[in-house]
Amino acid sequence: xxxxxxxxxxxxxxxxxxxxxxxxxxxxxxxxxxxxxxxxxxxxxxxxxxxxxxxxxxxxxxxxxxxxxxxxxxxxxxxxxxxxxxxxxxxxxxxxxxxxxxxxxxxxxxxxxxxxxxxxxxxxxxxxxxxxxxxxxxxxxxxxxxxxxxxxxxxxxxxxxxxxxxxxxxxxxxxxxxxxxxxxxxxxxxxxxxxxxxxxxxxxxxxxxxxxxxxxxxxxxxxxxxxxxxxxxxxxxxxxxxxxxxxxxxxxxxxxxxxxxxxxxxxxxxxxxxxxxxxxxxxxxxxxxxxxxxxxxxxxxxxxxxxxxxxxxxxxxxxxxxxxxxxxxxxxxxxxxxxxxxxxxxxxxxxxxxxxxxxxxxxxxxxxxxxxxxxxxxxxxxxxxxxxxxxxxxxxxxxxxxxxxxxxxxxxxxxxxxxxxxxxxxxx
Amino acid sequence: xxxxxxxxxxxxxxxxxxxxxxxxxxxxxxxxxxxxxxxxxxxxxxxxxxxxxxxxxxxxxxxxxxxxxxxxxxxxxxxxxxxxxxxxxxxxxxxxxxxxxxxxxxxxxxxxxxxxxxxxxxxxxxxxxxxxxxxxxxxxxxxxxxxxxxxxxxxxxxxxxxxxxxxxxxxxxxxxxxxxxxxxxxxxxxxxxxxxxxxxxxxxxxxxxxxxxxxxxxxxxxxxxxxxxxxxxxxxxxxxxxxxxxxxxxxxxxxxxxxxxxxxxxxxxxxxxxxxxxxxxxxxxxxxxxxxxxxxxxxxxxxxxxxxxxxxxxxxxxxxxxxxxxxxxxxxxxxxxxxxxxxxxxxxxxxxxxxxxxxxxxxxxxxxxxxxxxxxxxxxxxxxxxxxxxxxxxxxxxxxxxxxxxxxxxxxxxxxxxxxxxxxxxxx
Numbered sequence: 001x002x003x004x005x006x007x008x009x010x011x012x013x014x015x016x017x018x019x020x021x022x023x024x025x026x027x028x029x030x031x032x033x034x035x036x037x038x039x040x041x042x043x044x045x046x047x048x049x050x051x052x053x054x055x056x057x058x059x060x061x062x063x064x065x066x067x068x069x070x071x072x073x074x075x076x077x078x079x080x081x082x083x084x085x086x087x088x089x090x091x092x093x094x095x096x097x098x099x100x101x102x103x104x105x106x107x108x109x110x111x112x113x114x115x116x117x118x119x120x121x122x123x124x125x126x127x128x129x130x131x132x133x134x135x136x137x138x139x140x141x142x143x144x145x146x147x148x149x150x151x152x153x154x155x156x157x158x159x160x161x162x163x164x165x166x167x168x169x170x171x172x173x174x175x176x177x178x179x180x181x182x183x184x185x186x187x188x189x190x191x192x193x194x195x196x197x198x199x200x201x202x203x204x205x206x207x208x209x210x211x212x213x214x215x216x217x218x219x220x221x222x223x224x225x226x227x228x229x230x231x232x233x234x235x236x237x238x239x240x241x242x243x244x245x246x247x248x249x250x251x252x253x254x255x256x257x258x259x260x261x262x263x264x265x266x267x268x269x270x271x272x273x274x275x276x277x278x279x280x281x282x283x284x285x286x287x288x289x290x291x292x293x294x295x296x297x298x299x300x301x302x303x304x305x306x307x308x309x310x311x312x313x314x315x316x317x318x319x320x321x322x323x324x325x326x327x328x329x330x331x332x333x334x335x336x337x338x339x340x341x342x343x344x345x346x347x348x349x350x351x352x353x354x355x356x357x358x359x360x361x362x363x364x365x366x367x368x369x370x371x372x373x374x375x376x377x378x379x380x381x382x383x384x385x386x387x388x389x390x391x392x393x394x395x396x397x398x399x400x401x402x403x404x405x406x407x408x409x410x411x412x413x414x415x416x417x418x419x420x421x422x423x424x425x426x427x428x
Numbered sequence: 429x430x431x432x433x434x435x436x437x438x439x440x441x442x443x444x445x446x447x448x449x450x451x452x453x454x455x456x457x458x459x460x461x462x463x464x465x466x467x468x469x470x471x472x473x474x475x476x477x478x479x480x481x482x483x484x485x486x487x488x489x490x491x492x493x494x495x496x497x498x499x500x501x502x503x504x505x506x507x508x509x510x511x512x513x514x515x516x517x518x519x520x521x522x523x524x525x526x527x528x529x530x531x532x533x534x535x536x537x538x539x540x541x542x543x544x545x546x547x548x549x550x551x552x553x554x555x556x557x558x559x560x561x562x563x564x565x566x567x568x569x570x571x572x573x574x575x576x577x578x579x580x581x582x583x584x585x586x587x588x589x590x591x592x593x594x595x596x597x598x599x600x601x602x603x604x605x606x607x608x609x610x611x612x613x614x615x616x617x618x619x620x621x622x623x624x625x626x627x628x629x630x631x632x633x634x635x636x637x638x639x640x641x642x643x644x645x646x647x648x649x650x651x652x653x654x655x656x657x658x659x660x661x662x663x664x665x666x667x668x669x670x671x672x673x674x675x676x677x678x679x680x681x682x683x684x685x686x687x688x689x690x691x692x693x694x695x696x697x698x699x700x701x702x703x704x705x706x707x708x709x710x711x712x713x714x715x716x717x718x719x720x721x722x723x724x725x726x727x728x729x730x731x732x733x734x735x736x737x738x739x740x741x742x743x744x745x746x747x748x749x750x751x752x753x754x755x756x757x758x759x760x761x762x763x764x765x766x767x768x769x770x771x772x773x774x775x776x777x778x779x780x781x782x783x784x785x786x787x788x789x790x791x792x793x794x795x796x797x798x799x800x801x802x803x804x805x806x807x808x809x810x811x812x813x814x815x816x817x818x819x820x821x822x823x824x825x826x827x828x829x830x831x832x833x834x835x836x837x838x839x840x841x842x843x844x845x846x847x848x849x850x851x852x853x854x855x856x
Contacts (some may be wrong), residue, residue, distance in 0.1 A: 010491070018720075022578055026578070029580065030577070030578070031643070032758045032759075032762070033758050033761075034577070035754075082770060137720070137722065137724065139570075139571050139574070139576070139724075141568075142570065142575050143567050143571070146574075146742060146745065146746060147459070147570050147571075147739075147742045149461050149745035150450055150458070150738050150740070150742055150745065151738055152738065168587065219459070240503075250622065273706075274793060275706070275727060278701075289736060292565075292727065292734040292738040292741070293447075293729065293735050293738035294565065294729045294732075294735055295728065296567075296727070298724070298725070298726055298727075299725040299726040300722065300724040301721065301722045306719070306720040306721060307720065307721050307722055309578065309720055310576060310579055310721035311721075313720070314578055317574065318576065318577075321751075321752075321753055322750070322751070323749075323750070323751050326463075329461055330461050331460075331463075
């Protein structure tokens with residue numbers, strides 16, 4: 001164990017350059033903690049000439065990450081390129097085939113191909129670690145696989161896209177519309193090149209699928225994640241929710257139900273006084289519930305060079321210290337296939353709609369709800385001009401199926417303008 | 429690695445019985461996760477005949493925990509007896525000498541003897557794991573040693589005694605005095621047999637000393653922890669603090685300063701809107717700050733059968749999975765000896781005192797502060813009857829040394845009744 005652990009780092013963007021910097025600056029500390037030196041043998045990126053603010057001259061350079069992954073002087077392939085397919089996938093596969101362990105920050109790669117990659121790695125006796133792929137600097141993968149190994153996990157929740165939480169917080173604080181804050185965030189470079197990855201919930205959905213696999217011992221099934229973005233949220237929703245003691249968060253929730261595995265990523269109302277409700281700005285939070293431990297809440301930076309590099313280094317140190325655990329905490333080949341339980345768990349819902357201000361309009365809406373078996377907990381009509389009456393309804397607990405039936409019935413009403421907004425009220 | 433991991437469990441109180449139950453109920457799950465069976469070979473407790481609600485007939489019984497620790501059919505000695513000395517210490521030493529790994533929930537044992545035990549264990553190639561000793565079900569030891577291995581830790585903070593946090597929360601919610609809530613908590617069995625372990629900060633101080641050792645790579649030095657209990661806190665302090673936007677918490681803080689290692693366990697004011705300020709009731713919270721990751725907040729149950737057993741099981745699973753890391757994350761023999769930096773980091777302070785209502789009294793107090801070089805940020809005199817004037821002062825940042833000089837000067841004043849209360853305002 002006193003042999004150095006030799007890394008090949010592919011991808012030298014913000015995170016990659018950060019990892020190189022830390023390994024250079026903290027060589028002595030890492031050696032003390034790991035009981036052996038952690039060294040970089042070689043690196044790879046698209047543009048060799050670019051100044052990354054870190055001295056790379058002592059490392060071999062590979063233009064091709066696949067060649068990097070196959071080098072004899074590399075024990076661990078550190079994949080920080082990103083992208084669910086293309087070079088990241090090819091190089092990760094090559095690394096495993098060449099007998100290397102893998103550390104990756106790539107949630108898209110693992111959400112789409114993690115099942116196959118994990119099975120291949122385990123058949124070859126290699127480990128894949130991916131702490132940086134979920135919730136940035138928060139060691140949630142380690143907590144779930146290792147710290148809570150004595151628990152049946154009953155529910156996993158998380159606010160895992162800092163950009164969305166920033167947008168929702170900023171709308172509330174500044175009283176701006178979704179579009180105004182979206183444009184602002186985009187201009188500041190807070191959003192992915194394809195903003196739907198953020199605001200559509202895709203990025204956070206990738207993370208949820210990985211957490212669900214670990215928590216419930218099921219095969220990775222990103223396609224079963226019910227995705228709903230935050231584009232439907234208005235400042236009015238945020239204010240009405242606040243008035244009732246709630247905050248709106250893009251919340252991922254996964255739990256095992258009698259009908260299968262539920263994986264939802266959608267804007268939800270959570271109590272303003274709960275840890276999730278109190279989470280402002282770009283910070284991430286993951287809530288893990290186990291039958292023994294109760295509720296564990298983890299909070300920290302979900303992105304950025306330092307936090308992400310911290311997570312990558314944690315994985316590297318684990319491997320250096322000899323930790324060898326299957327990718328998802330148990331053999332990937334034996335993970336269960338769980339049916340997708342769409343909208344299985346009942347909940348109260350927040351509904352907002354705009355009615356034509358004419359006699360009987362509201363009666364038709366309440367009738368549609370009643371016929372779907374949904375009862376009303378509270379209702380208010382507010383702020384209305386001559387033409388339109390905004391109406392807000394909070395239902396008692398209902399299944400999403402019944403709610404969808406009611407919403408479908410409402411859509412046929414002339415009296416409703418546009419599409420009603422329906423947000424789940426999650427009990428946290 | 430498919431050999432069963434064989435446990436000897438000493439101590440069958442709430443936690444011990446809980447661990448036995450979980451291992452029986454979750455045998456298949458644990459085997460799947462660990463890649464090998466986890467089995468109990470033998471148990472030990474003071475009273476063999478007692479009904480613990482769990483079937484022990486399939487395990488060998490040892491009256492003497494030392495004999496249990498030395499059994500050939502035991503790989504891991506699980507110490508759940510408690511107590512800093514006596515049988516817990518003797519049996520742990522015997523286990524290490526007999527070549528066993530150790531899992532313990534015993535903060536007092538480790539705070540007092542952890543340095544020696546860790547050195548002995550490491551010389552013998554054995555591991556000691558103690559997740560359950562700090563903050564109950566929260567995997568903070570794992571997070572600090574493993575998850576944040578790539579960080580220089582800059583500060584560790586924690587509310588780690590649920591009983592104290594319960595008392596302070598209950599005083600505020602019910603408007604009761606410290607003594608009333610103390611008596612209530614004692615009657616409910618919330619406090620240790622020696623309540624000073626809780627309200628005097630000793631128990632939480634044990635935990636802080638262990639966190640500091642890991643965070644800063646220094647030898648365990650519980651005697652250097654500055655301990656201050658919550659007995660001085662009045663409902664008036666809680667209300668005045670709330671009025672200024674603060675909560676009072678028994679807060680542990682450790683950080684490395686230019687003058688050495690600071691370890692403080694004392695009631696502090698923290699912003700009411702911070703995660704620490706929002707922590708009500710018996711829940712624990714640990715805040716870890718690293719140079720790369722920024723701030724990580726962990727929240728969960730700090731005591732109770734399920735949470736504590738969860739932590740013990742996490743350690744057992746780690747050993748079953750082959751994780752072998754030095755007790756404090758780096759070789760114990762090489763841990764640094766750091767001078768104790770008493771009251772090193774300056775902070776603003778909250779001062780409350782009762783003045784005789786006569787001319788010049790307040791002037792003498794402000795003079796004492798001024799002569800110690802302490803400037804006043806805000807001051808209020810309130811609610812006063814004919815005789816006594818309660819005065820509240822918030823200082824600007826000052827060293828505790830200067831503050832103590834000012835307090836000493838005040839003590840000599842006839843105009844002050846009793847001893848002024850001085851609480852640090854911690855920036856979190």
